[in-house]
Amino acid sequence: MSDESPPLVYEGLVYEGLHPVPQPKSAFSEISEAMSEAVNRVHSAIEAGRKPGRPLSILSNIAREAPLGSLLVAFLLGVAVARRRSVRGR
Numbered sequence: 001m002s003d004e005s006p007p008l009v010y011e012g013l014v015y016e017g018l019h020p021v022p023q024p025k026s027a028f029s030e031i032s033e034a035m036s037e038a039v040n041r042v043h044s045a046i047e048a049g050r051k052p053g054r055p056l057s058i059l060s061n062i063a064r065e066a067p068l069g070s071l072l073v074a075f076l077l078g079v080a081v082a083r084r085r086s087v088r089g090r
Contacts, residue, residue, distance in 0.1 A: 049056035
């Protein structure tokens, strides 16, 4: 009989020590994981901003009460940003 015990098998993988060799991930799976983490962070930030008294809640209330005024302000803000970028690009 041998003093060594056989390696443990966990879900088809052989476990031979404290730190098993990490399996290489494909580039697609790494990008997919990074994108899902980013989406989760953005989603949680939006949900936090929609709570009463927060900026997104205030903006949605203003847009609901005065949609044409909000549209005008958004248009003028867009024109100002576009002009600033076109001046900077020259």
